[in-house]
Amino acid sequence: MSNKTQRVLAFVLCAGLLALQATPAMAQFTGAGTQATNWFVQLLTPIVPLAVAAVGILCLTGRVNWGWFLGGVLGTALFFGRDQVVTMFRGWLGA
Template sequence: MTRKTVPSFLAALFALPARPAFAQATTDPAGSGPIVAALAWLQGTLLGNVATAVAVMAVAAVGFMMLTGRMNWRFGATVIIGVFILFGAGAIVSGIQQAAAG
């Protein structure tokens, strides 16, 4: 491709209409009941009282280290971002699904 054809190729590529993928199953496959139940338990554990208590302790530890002047900023940022990702996982996934569907 020459330099003159690249912009027109990209314009033609982006002008193509997007088609939805219909390969996703809308129901759980047969025999997946125990797996779905185990994953639901894991989700409840990771987003329930256990995760909330661990996240509160982690943020408190970061705050205490900041208070005493022994803060490793990379560790603190990792803890805070991890807490946001853990509790925002449902919203993140639904946003990705909506972006992919529409």
């Protein structure tokens, strides 16, 4: 993979992570943030399995590093399971 492609992928990943960080912050201040989060989850639910399969095929053909694949799967699990993860951490901290 070329250096330019790696930079573009890193930029897209960072932009996506920033967008995911901003969505819960908006939900704390307005009801519109909660609606946006729900809409975003509904939008991504059918797309994520296709994206995981596509990146998996790219990994099998050697075009993408397996680290990107595992990072994407972990990030997806944390995004869709964020409520459970927060509840788990609150339980650990006794809050």
